[in-house]
Amino acid sequence: MKKLILGLSAFCLIAFTACKEDASKKVNEENVVVAAERDANSSKFPEITFTETEHDFGTIESKQNVETVFEYKNTGDAPLVITNIASSCGCTVPQDWSKAPLAPGESGKFTVKFNGSGANNVTKTITVNSNSAKGKDMVRIKAFVKPDPNSTPKPTLATPQIQS
Numbered sequence: 001m002k003k004l005i006l007g008l009s010a011f012c013l014i015a016f017t018a019c020k021e022d023a024s025k026k027v028n029e030e031n032v033v034v035a036a037e038r039d040a041n042s043s044k045f046p047e048i049t050f051t052e053t054e055h056d057f058g059t060i061e062s063k064q065n066v067e068t069v070f071e072y073k074n075t076g077d078a079p080l081v082i083t084n085i086a087s088s089c090g091c092t093v094p095q096d097w098s099k100a101p102l103a104p105g106e107s108g109k110f111t112v113k114f115n116g117s118g119a120n121n122v123t124k125t126i127t128v129n130s131n132s133a134k135g136k137d138m139v140r141i142k143a144f145v146k147p148d149p150n151s152t153p154k155p156t157l158a159t160p161q162i163q164s
Contacts, residue, residue: 045133046104047076054140057114062148064116070139071109074102076132084129085110091117092124092141112141119147 051071060066074080079101085094097110112126123142129135 044077046074046078046080046102046131048080048082048128048130048132048137049073049075050137050139053138054142055112057141057143059144059146060116061146062116062119065113066116066143067111067113068141069109069111070126071107072128073107074104077104078131079103080130080132082108082128082130086127086129087112088125088127091115092126094126112139114141114143116143116145118145120144 049072051073055068055070057066057068081101082097082099085097087094091114093113095111095113098108102108114124121142122145123140126139126141128137128139130137
């Protein structure tokens with residue numbers, strides 16, 4: 001038991017005396033400058049601003065292909081990078097966006113194609129993923145799709161009449 005206490009005491013004595021070095025002498029000044037600059041820039045984010053956030057195609061025929069272009073601008077303080085653009089369904093296809101960083105003040109655009117599926121009022125959402133502070137921005141397309149005259153009408157349920 002005495003050997004255990006003596007060994008533990010020696011270990012603690014070595015551990016505490018080895019830590020007497022001044023840690024501030026080990027700090028590299030170049031790393032401090034780089035870290036300060038990084039921290040100052042960490043509050044700067046890109047911001048995406050769209051010319052329009054919703055496009056209305058109006059009334060279109062069923063299965064009619066239509067497209068529009070959404071324009072945007074980086075109104076933030078850092079380069080904007082769009083990582084992905086996805087739609088809420090397969091009938092709407094976003095394409096042709098730049099994957100290169102967009103400097104503050106620069107503009108970009110992407111095309112959205114819609115194949116005219118659906119009937120009556122149709123609204124589709126396109127999600128733009130980027131390195132902006134929000135991370136996700138959304139734009140929409142909408143249209144009134146005329147029913148296809150060649151499709152078979154769906155049967156409607158007749159409501160029973162109550163006779164008095």
